[in-house]
Amino acid sequence: MSKVSIGFRGWRFDEDEVFDEHGDYRDFDEMPDDASARLQRLPALMDRPCDACYLLHGDDDTSRNTPAAVYGEPRAEVLLCAEHEVDFYYWFLEAGGEQYRGTEEFQEAFREWFADGERAPEWYDGPEHVATDPEQTPNPDIPDPEIHNVELPEDEQAGIDLRPEIEDADELDLDLDADYPTSDE
Secondary structure, three states: OOEEEOOOEOOEEEHHHHEOOOOOEOOHHHOOHHHHHHHHHHHHHHOOOOHHHHHHHOOOHHHOOOOOEEEEEOOEEEEEOHHHHHHHHHHHHHOOHHHHOOOOOHHHHHHHHHHOOOOOOOOOOOOOOOOOOHHHOOOOOOOOHHHHOOOOOHHHHOOOOOOOOOOOHHHOOOOOOOOOOOOOO
């Protein structure tokens, strides 16, 4: 049984657990829970920036790199571009990051280390990656929560409704005809 990465380096899947005998993705309920959870998490990660780039550049999209790798557990993962992946490997393999493996603190521990100015030394290369047949991986049929109205986990639901509960809208001083700035401006 060989291991494959799907979408990003880092998370590795046993081919036989994810693909059927025809090379198509199995249904999620046919996969082990861990593989199913990670595959279902991938679409939410695709539009996020590299964690290290975000710490350096904030919302400046032009200065951030696209993630190439994901490490950690779903919802406590670290996304990294190729440039910052070496910093992650140094943190994990040389600077004590391995103690956070499999924990909810994994993501925050790396972010704190990086935000404190820590980096891999220039001589540190980290492991080499070998990509074989990346075009041969089929696209998974993963439902988009916004399109298919998939029920979100309870811990993510709380962050969705940003509107206050209003019993009488007339009591608020709102100008509904005003042009308010958007996140794109």
